[in-house]
Amino acid sequence: MITGRYRMVFHSALAPADAFATATRELRSWLTAKSKHRAIDIAAYDAGHSQLGKGILLLHNARAEGDGTQTRQWQLREHDENGYWLSSLVVHAPAKPADAQQRTWFWLDVEYVRRTDGEEMRAGLPGIARKLLAAVNAYDHWAELAPRPILIRPDRIEHLLEILTDEERRLPVVIASPHSKIPFDTWHKVIEQATKYLHGIASIYILDPVTEKTFNAEIGSSFGVWGGAVRTYLPGLDFAVEDDARRHRVLSSARIEADVHRSAGLLAGLPRQLSADSRLPKPLSRLSRADVAPTATSRDSTIPLDHSTIVEELRQENSELRELLELFDYEERTLRGESADLRDDLLDTAAELETANQKIAELSDWVRTLRKRLEFAGKAAEAWVPAEEQTVLPTQLPEVLELMDGLERVEFTGDIDVVWKLDERAQSSTWAQTTWQVALAMQEYADAVADGKFHGDFRRWCLEPADGVAAISAGKVKTEESETVRKNAKMRGQRELPVPREVDPSGRTYMGAHIRIAGSGGMSAPRLHYYDDVRGTGKIYIGYLGPHLDVKSTN
Incomplete structure (x- = not known):
């Protein structure tokens, strides 16, 4: 799952009091900078109030444990009609053993919590992250996290x-x-x-x-x-x-x-x-971003309150409690979703690894057989001569697109930004290699069709590959989408992808044919959609390489 969250975790040698003071100061500086664009009441922040403006809520919690551990948490919510931006800052100072180096931890999360359907909002590099890094000597163990x-x-x-x-x-x-x-x-x-x-x-x-x-x-x-x-x-x-x-x-x-x-x-x-x-590092592993107690409005207890003031304070505290319950629910749903994605990725990776290992075993058997034949033929020395060319597979998806430029019959017409987005994932190097193998197989298939040596489609080419030709597992190739997808205007529209005008005067055509770049399923596994026009313009056009497009389960 590609997350929209920005997370920064580091430790410093600051004493707890200095760390808390720094966080308080830089948080105020950040809010002051934000107040130029949003109506944030800095005086309310200084007074310790939680309501900093319309739809802007700041919760704060400070606690100390019996062993000397201290934690302070701030949680800023900036609401709009679809949800809210949630910025959570935690400063944690574990109890310090007498012989240990002081380590105070900073944990910053910024993400958008959506209440309505829509695309995920991606947090940029937050200004408070820059401010904290400029103010604190931050470390990832020995590595310096400088601005x-x-x-x-x-x-x-x-x-x-x-x-x-x-x-x-x-x-x-x-x-x-x-x-x-x-x-x-x-x-x-x-x-x-x-x-x-x-x-x-x-x-x-x-x-x-x-x-x-x-x-x-x-x-x-x-x-x-x-x-x-x-x-x-x-x-x-x-x-x-x-x-x-x-x-x-x-x-x-x-x-x-x-x-x-x-x-x-x-x-x-x-x-x-x-x-x-x-x-999270062990000192932070038991903390929760939702563990922020509502803060009562600061007031002079000697001043009697009228009924309307009491009602307003109760309404505010009730609103804060409701926000926290909603956040607990959001955290639980997020963890479940991430767990499901990790499980799917693990199953997909295991399946891919099993297939790759079987292929390696077959090729190893083949090499051993050929070497024995050479030895039997009196050419033992030739059996161990290294290959004249060493194949170096690409490790980045943008690199694959550059290599495709050298293929005569395979052309990428899709959105390169979507491809670059895929490259954020740890598995992207494997995806790059699979995509390149797909492109090579398409090139050889298209050449064979153009030369009149093959008369089937790309899936048939992979299902019954001739000896020595480039091909991929036929199970990865789907020649069409389901009827549900074809008849749904939104989902079909996602698959109407760019092609040259000589293919279609509109500059777009429906690409139901697709290839699973990874996994046997799951929405996180990337897909490649293509249009086979080898018998027309002589090329195969790849109109999309990116995350799984919508199907019934996501519509």
């Missing part, structure tokens, strides 16, 4: 390597390399723009020109980064395992230069998802 890229010179390489291999690191480390043709100061500013959405969800570093060579020599070429590229190193990095290198994505300097803004979105996608979905 801008940290420059790494030769004397800091060892420290950076320790951060990369730190087993307690929760968040990605993003490292940018200097550009070989652009002055370092200029490229540094480009990297600042390309990493502008990573604040609080990844630690960001940039190597200076002298450091780049030494750094890459230390970690090896498989894990290196150079030539202006930016690499995202996920938690659990192991330099001793060569195959682990493929997990850690590289964004080329050419792609950054082509579109810095889009590159910034791509770089932030996976870290944002990991930050939102990963387990």
Whole structure:
């Protein structure tokens, strides 16, 4: 499930009193900045009131445990006609053992809680996140979460390597390399723009020109980064395992230069998802965002209240309690939905892995048989000669679209922004490889049809593949949608996708044929919709690559 939530979790060495004071100050500064666009009553905030304006509610709770643990929570709700923006800030100071380093935790969540049907609202990088990072020395264990890229010179390489291999690191480390043709100061500013959405969800570093060579020599070429590229190193990095290198994505300097803004979105996608979905650190694991008690309106208890004032205070407290009950319900529904999605993903991944393992076993058997035949034929030495070409599969979906440009008979006509959105998911490297295999199979199929060597459709090509041809599992290919989808105007409309005018004068055509890029079902598994016009214009047009389009169960 791709979440619209922004989550930032870090620890600092601030004493509890300083941490609470900093959070209070920066929250006020953020509300003051927001008051320029919304009617927020800062005086009400200073007085400790919960109602800060029409549809704007701030709940606050402070508590101390017997062991010395202290927690303060703030919860801001900004209502509109469809729901409300929920901003939750928690500052937690566990009891400090005498021999332990002080760690005060900050936890910020911002998301939109929708009461009506509609598209999910996605939280941007909240202003309070920037303010907190500028005011606090924030850490993900040893990694620094700074508001801008940290420059790494030769004397800091060892420290950076320790951060990369730190087993307690929760968040990605993003490292940018200097550009070989652009002055370092200029490229540094480009990297600042390309990493502008990573604040609080990844630690960001940039190597200076002298450091780049030494750094890459230390970690090896498989894990290196150079030539202006930016690499995202996920938690659990192991330099001793060569195959682990493929997990850690590289964004080329050419792609950054082509579109810095889009590159910034791509770089932030996976870290944002990991930050939102990963387990909270142990000190925060038992806390709930909904654990915020309603705050009674501050007043002088010696002043008698008239009936209308009492009624108004009771109405406000009742409203706050109702809000909290609604939030508990929302939290429960969200957790259930995420649990269901994770279960579906696990089942889908297990099925894909089983199929891949079977294929590997068949190919291994084939290789062993061929080697035995060569040995029997007196050509034993040839049986162990390495392949002349090594196939390197793409690891990013945008990269697949670039590779498709080199295919004569397969053309992508869809929305590239939807594809970039898919690349936020941890499974996207697998999806990229599957999509590329689909494209290669389509190319060979289209060539065979154009040459008059094959007379069926793409599914038939995959169902009965000739020896040595590129094909995918026929079970992934669906030649049409269900009758329910075809007859529903909204759902059919989603599948009327772009094509060249020579295919259809309107520039769009219905694409019921689709391919499961992952999984056997579930709405989180991506789909590729295509239109086979090989017997017309000589091409197959891919009009959509993205999350599962609506079907009956989601309509």
